[in-house]
Amino acid sequence: MSHMIEISGLTKAFASGKGIFDLNLTVREGEVFGYLGPNGAGKSTTIRHLMGYMKPDRGSSRIAGKDCWNQAPAIHSRVGYLPGEIAFMEGIDGLEFLNLMSGMRGMKDNKRRDDLIERFQFDIKTPIRKMSKGMKQKVGIVAAFMHDPDILILDEPTSGLDPLMQRLFIDLILEEKARGKTVLMSSHIFQEVDRTCDRVAILKEGRLMAEKNVADLVLVQRRLFDVVLASEEAAAALSRSGLEVSKCEGVRVRIAVQGDYNLFLRELSQYDVLSLDVHELDLEEIFMHYYDREETL
Amino acid sequence: MNMALLRNMAKVHGKTLASYISATVLYELLIIWVYPSIANSPQLNDLLTSMPAGLMKALGVEGGIQKYNDYLSAQFYGTLFVVILMVYCIMTSVQAIARLVDRGSMAYLLSTPVSRSKVAVTQAIVLVFGLFAFSICTTIGGLLGAQFLIDAPAYDKGLFVQVNLIVFLLFTFIASYCFLISCLCDDEKRALSWSSSLTVLFYSLDLVGKMSSNLTWMRYLSPFYLFRPQDIVKGTFPVGWVSLGLGIGALLIFWLSVSVFRRRDLPL
Numbered sequence: 001m002s003h004m005i006e007i008s009g010l011t012k013a014f015a016s017g018k019g020i021f022d023l024n025l026t027v028r029e030g031e032v033f034g035y036l037g038p039n040g041a042g043k044s045t046t047i048r049h050l051m052g053y054m055k056p057d058r059g060s061s062r063i064a065g066k067d068c069w070n071q072a073p074a075i076h077s078r079v080g081y082l083p084g085e086i087a088f089m090e091g092i093d094g095l096e097f098l099n100l101m102s103g104m105r106g107m108k109d110n111k112r113r114d115d116l117i118e119r120f121q122f123d124i125k126t127p128i129r130k131m132s133k134g135m136k137q138k139v140g141i142v143a144a145f146m147h148d149p150d151i152l153i154l155d156e157p158t159s160g161l162d163p164l165m166q167r168l169f170i171d172l173i174l175e176e177k178a179r180g181k182t183v184l185m186s187s188h189i190f191q192e193v194d195r196t197c198d199r200v201a202i203l204k205e206g207r208l209m210a211e212k213n214v215a216d217l218v219l220v221q222r223r224l225f226d227v228v229l230a231s232e233e234a235a236a237a238l239s240r241s242g243l244e245v246s247k248c249e250g251v252r253v254r255i256a257v258q259g260d261y262n263l264f265l266r267e268l269s270q271y272d273v274l275s276l277d278v279h280e281l282d283l284e285e286i287f288m289h290y291y292d293r294e295e296t297l
Numbered sequence: 298m299n300m301a302l303l304r305n306m307a308k309v310h311g312k313t314l315a316s317y318i319s320a321t322v323l324y325e326l327l328i329i330w331v332y333p334s335i336a337n338s339p340q341l342n343d344l345l346t347s348m349p350a351g352l353m354k355a356l357g358v359e360g361g362i363q364k365y366n367d368y369l370s371a372q373f374y375g376t377l378f379v380v381i382l383m384v385y386c387i388m389t390s391v392q393a394i395a396r397l398v399d400r401g402s403m404a405y406l407l408s409t410p411v412s413r414s415k416v417a418v419t420q421a422i423v424l425v426f427g428l429f430a431f432s433i434c435t436t437i438g439g440l441l442g443a444q445f446l447i448d449a450p451a452y453d454k455g456l457f458v459q460v461n462l463i464v465f466l467l468f469t470f471i472a473s474y475c476f477l478i479s480c481l482c483d484d485e486k487r488a489l490s491w492s493s494s495l496t497v498l499f500y501s502l503d504l505v506g507k508m509s510s511n512l513t514w515m516r517y518l519s520p521f522y523l524f525r526p527q528d529i530v531k532g533t534f535p536v537g538w539v540s541l542g543l544g545i546g547a548l549l550i551f552w553l554s555v556s557v558f559r560r561r562d563l564p565l
Contacts, residue, residue, distance in 0.1 A: 051408060053563040073412040081408035083565065087401035091309045097405075103301025104409040143405065 004029045004151060004182040009059030010049060020045050020206040022059070027184055032177050034193040034214070035186040037203035043186040044084050046203075047155050050184070051081055063151060077105070080144035084155035084186070086136040094124040094131070094139045101143045113146035120168065133160040141169065145176075152176065154185035158192055170195050222258045224279035229253065230272040241267045254279065298419045299411045306423040310389065314427050321381055321431065322438040328372045329442035332365065351508040365452035369439065370526030374460055379524075382431065382468045383500070387492045389427060390475035393420035394558065395488035404565035417480065417555045424472050432465035459536045460526045466543035467524045471496060473550035480558040 005027035013019040020042040027033040035043050048054045049061050052072030061068040063075045088097050098113060107113075117124055120138040131139070137160040144152060158166045166189070173183060173196045187193050193200060193214065200217060202209040229235045229251050238255075239248045243264060247254035251274075257264045268276075335341060345353065394417065397403040406416050439457060475492040482488035499519040506516030516522040523543060528534040 048563075048565060051404075051565075053404070053407065053565045055560075055562055072407075073410045076408055077410040079408070081404075083401065083404040083408075085401050088405065089305070089309065089397070089402045092305070096305070096308075100301055100305045101405060101409065103304070104299055104406065104411050106410070 002029050003027070004031075004064060005033075005050065005184060006062045007046070007050075007059070008061075010046070010056050010061055011058040012045060012049065012054060012056055018042070018206060020049075020203075023206075023208055025201055025208065025211070027182060029182055030177070030180045031199065032173065032183040032197045033185070034197035034200035035184060035203065036188075036193065036200050037186075037209075041203040042206040043203060044155055045206075047084075047153055047184075047186065050153055051079075052076075078150045080147065080149035080152045082140050082144040082152075082154040082157050084159075086133070086140045086160075088128045088136065088139070090129060093127045094122070094135075097128065097139060098124065098143060098146065102146065105147050107147055110146075112148055113142060116142045116145055119172075120165065134162060134165065137161055138165070141172075145172070150181060152181060152183045152185070154183065156186055156188060158187070158189060166192065222256050225255045225257060225264070226275075226277040226279055227253045227255060227268065227273060228275040230274060234271050238267070238271060243267055298422060299415050302406065302411065302416065302419045303423065306420065307426075310392075310423060310427060314385075314430060317381065317385055318431055318434045321378060322434050324377060325373050325435055325438050326442045326446060328369070329439065330446050332368055333447050335368065336365075351510070354507040355504055364530075365443065366456055366530040367527065369457070370460055370530050373435075373439075374464060374524075374526045378435070378464075379500075379521075382428070382464070383471065383496050385427065385431070386424075386468055386472040386475050387489065387496060389424050390472055390479045390492060391485060391488045393424055393476060394479040395482045396485045398483055398563055398565065399485035401565055403563065407563070407565070413559045414555050417558045421476055421551050421554070424476060425469055428465055428468050428472060431468075432461050435464075436461040453530075456530050456532070460529050462540060463524060463526075463529060463534075463536060463543075466540050466547070467520060470520055470543045470547040470550070471499075473547040473554070477550050477554040477557065480554040481561075483564050 003026045005025070007023050007025040010023040011019070011021050013021070018040065023042075023046060035046070037043055045054070046061075049056055050063060050068050052068045052075070055069050064078060066075050068075060089100075092100070102110065102113065120141065122135050122138050124139075126135065128136070128139075137158075141157065144154065158169050161169060170192050173185075173192075176183060177196065183196075185197075197214050199211065199213050201211045224246065227238070229238060232251055235248060235251050235253050238253050239245045244256040244258075245253060246256050255264065394403075397406065403416075407413060436458060439461075440454065443452065474495065478492045478495070479488045482491070499521055502515045502519040503521035506512050506514065506519070506522070520543075523539050525534060529536060
């Protein structure tokens with residue numbers, strides 16, 4: 001498989017001391033690549049380099065063999081881009097915006113655009129200044145996907161979408177993946193990374209911390225389960241069972257599981273379980289933990 | 298240039314431009330309409346000619362205002378019209394680039410296969426086209442107004458068109474440096490304050506230089522020095538050379554703006 005996106009030695013230092021430093025990454029053709037890290041880690045800065053908005057201090061980034069800074073227009077004809085901050089032009093409605101984008105892309109056929117609008121269900125005639133954040137996000141998604149690009153660069157694509165629309169979006173990514181498209185997306189939401197990405201890169205303070213297969217990441221990921229048992233005695237017994245218990249209040253026990261779900265299930269099957277809840281961690285919490293681990297190792 | 302972007306921008310700026318222009322032409326017609334009553338009032342002219350020479354120059358009435366050309370150049374081209382065009386140049390040039398960069402919508406325009414140069418050139422064309430529409434409308438308004446609104450006095454239509462040509466080129470030049478500032482700034486407010494400060498400074502230099510003969514040198518620092526409707530009307534103004542100079546100057550600055558915009562980092 002050839003490399004669709006290649007970042008080599010990419011460095012950009014800002015006056016604030018932030019930036020990205022000697023970044024090396026490759027995304028293979030047909031791969032969905034998650035780009036993770038806390039706010040300010042340099043995710044958007046990397047994406048700005050990929051889109052040719054910024055010139056690197058050192059190093060380079062290439063998409064489909066072309067240099068992102070010098071050959072941006074040629075790259076853009078194959079790329080769909082969803083910016084992290086949605087800011088459309090003022091004084092126009094959604095349809096006019098999409099017409100502008102398809103006009104600038106020289107598109108003739110609007111079928112795919114109309115399908116996407118149908119799918120995400122929004123009124124394209126709404127003036128942009130009256131749109132909610134979620135609705136703007138939908139317009140942005142349509143603008144990124146409507147020309148059926150080979151490569152998708154998505155900066156926090158589901159922010160602002162409700163859970164239903166987030167699922168729709170995940171389905172869309174999976175479809176594109178099945179059609180052989182290459183996707184690089186930054187994200188904060190573990191679910192969407194977990195369900196869509198093949199590999200992830202984790203960024204911290206502008207430096208690459210790790211590049212992993214998602215399957216491996218799931219292994220190191222710690223999840224918290226809230227278990228409600230029938231009696232306090234049972235709860236107390238479960239707390240002593242050798243599982244990692246982070247909290248025990250009455251009949252409610254919070255158990256941290258990392259990797260070994262079978263042990264957890266075996267232990268749990270010995271009790272009368274009234275309810276079981278996954279305590280959702282957002283990506284930052286997960287990776288903060290992950291960073292701590294890396295540092296202590 | 299990109300047609301889709303041009304159409305969109307024409308639509309977005311069109312309404313504002315149309316209201317600017319219609320207000321201006323209305324004002325022009327009003328000025329024309331009161332001309333007969335002024336021209337027939339020798340007292341007013343006496344009053345004007347009794348003023349100190351510096352003040353007359355500052356008001357742009359050193360040629361008196363009884364001849365139609367003199368009157369229009371003083372009452373219309375010398376006053377509010379200039380201010381309206383200044384506002385138009387500053388506002389539109391800031392909106393053309395700096396606002397789109399500041400608010401982030403430039404990210405969309407530049408995510409298409411249209412290059413930065415093409416986007417910038419298109420925006421510059423929209424800006425200059427607006428000025429052109431202004432000039433065409435005020436020229437036609439002036440010519441028709443003189444024809445139909447009042448008993449047409451004898452006046453030189455050629456000189457009137459020349460005044461409009463210089464106005465167009467002067468403000469194209471002003472628009473060019475405002476556009477350059479817009480291309481340099483990440484921040485819409487900074488672009489606005491830089492381009493308006495500079496333009497007001499130029500305007501004041503010209504005004505102060507006109508008023509005091511000791512400070513005449515100040516006028517030479519300002520592009521507004523090249524706009525002397527009274528001299529054009531008198532026929533002592535090198536319209537051809539000044540047009541050429543303004544035109545080439547504006548083109549160079551627009552070219553510089555596009556190349557600056559092409560090479561810079563954008564915080565999108």
